[in-house]
Amino acid sequence: MSDVRTPGVDGLAAAPGIVAAGPKVVMLTTFDLDEYVHEALRAGAVGFLLKDTPSRELAAAVRTVAAGNAMLAPTVTRRLIGSFAERGPARREAARQRLSRLTEREAAIVREVARGDGNAEVGRRVGASEATVKTHVSRALAKLGVANRVQLAILVHDADLLE
Template sequence: MIRVLLADDEPMMRAGARAILSADQEIEVVAEAADGRQAVEMVHRHQPDVALLDVQMPLLDGLDATSEILRTSSRTAVIIFTTFSNDDYISRALSNGASGFLLKSGDPRELIAGVHAVADGAAYLSPEAAHRVIRGLSLENMSRKSAAREQAARLSSRERVVLGLLGAGLSNAQIARRLDLVEGTVKTHVSSILRRLAVGNRVQAAIIAHEADLITAAD
């Protein structure tokens, strides 16, 4: 069962998200919060697998709440679930460690798919957010590619393959099946990759995988 915290200052939005998630028998909404500070407290109390946070909330916005949650809880992954899709929100969300970015105006199936993906250790961006991330990367493509390749060169050949599969959106379990490894070994590789690349989460590592052109090799 995937345990989810919903945080939004609008009760109707929480009710709508709860109704969508409740349609999936593998998802349970275990707590709700009306502001960012309460969301952080609820994460500490309930230890959900996924925290679904709005951006604009009182006391503490969703982006700062993301940093606080990930600083104090190793169990909970964060998805930003918002009406706003500007580049600054997306960039700050990913920089602060969010594993997903979804738009409230998107297909309800994206919400369920995103929760499953993030709970399984993968990253998930709405199509519009993914497009904005890719467009942003292309603006400084050459210099970033060079830096990413230097970072990837720090890894072993096996770690580069794992990074490529991680960047392609595969979860630890999927990578293990693809490479005929036990999942614990993949988790060890991922931890080593994050440490050697000096990044804080899988999303940041996946960006490096794309910039270093490791995705084609992984496929």
């Protein structure tokens, strides 16, 4: 976990290098600002939590992230959903154009991933093994040039492809 504002190299500046080396990044901060959330997610963070999060919820968040899922503070989630709802047609079309690079199967799996479920649940819904889902997600991440499932979900939401 890293804070967005730490003396020396802050978490936002350090996140891309950490993500590139392999570990998952969760921002833990007192700064509940949209600009920090957006920057952290663009940098590859898979979580953004506030320091007033109860310890049992922090532990659950670590387990959630370790299992390959993302974790955002509830207040952050509400604001992100609201901002996605306000996105215009140009952004939606650009996101749809990027997603058109995927095969039909990859696109179906990516839409399910964007709902926030893990690979096992996605596999049950689309009739695929967990390993197959992981393979399709990995290929989609590479094709789309995104670093993680959170960025993938943002792209799907930008494209307005969820009912």
